[in-house]
Amino acid sequence: MAIFRAKTDSWYVERITTFMAGFFTFTSTILGLITGIKGFFYFTAFIGFMLMFYAITGLCPSSILLHKLGVPSLCDRYCKEEK
Template structure:
């Protein structure tokens, strides 16, 4: 049985995007429970929708923004290592 384990030696677009999604969900749920304001749960639903949107279409606005800010993708990091050999 194969086990998938992401590389954790550096930060790359895919890892940061997953971290941000988890962070936003966690914080919005905590704020929704703490304040009793249901609008925080709408933000949680939005993040969930965007995760499903990415799974269906392959487009992720936060990943596009991170890449434009100069964060390399995992594939780019791997190709840099292969070039350096």
């Protein structure tokens, strides 16, 4: 049985994007439960939509923004010796 384990010795675009999605989903859900404001649940739904959009199209706006800000991707960091 194969076990997937992401590299955790540094931060790269894919890892930061996953962390941001989880952090925003968790935070907006907690804030929605505490305050009762429906807007937080709409934000949670938007995050879920964007995760599905990424899975279908392969296009992730937050990853593009992070890469333009200079954060290296997983391949930029670990695949240089293979090129």
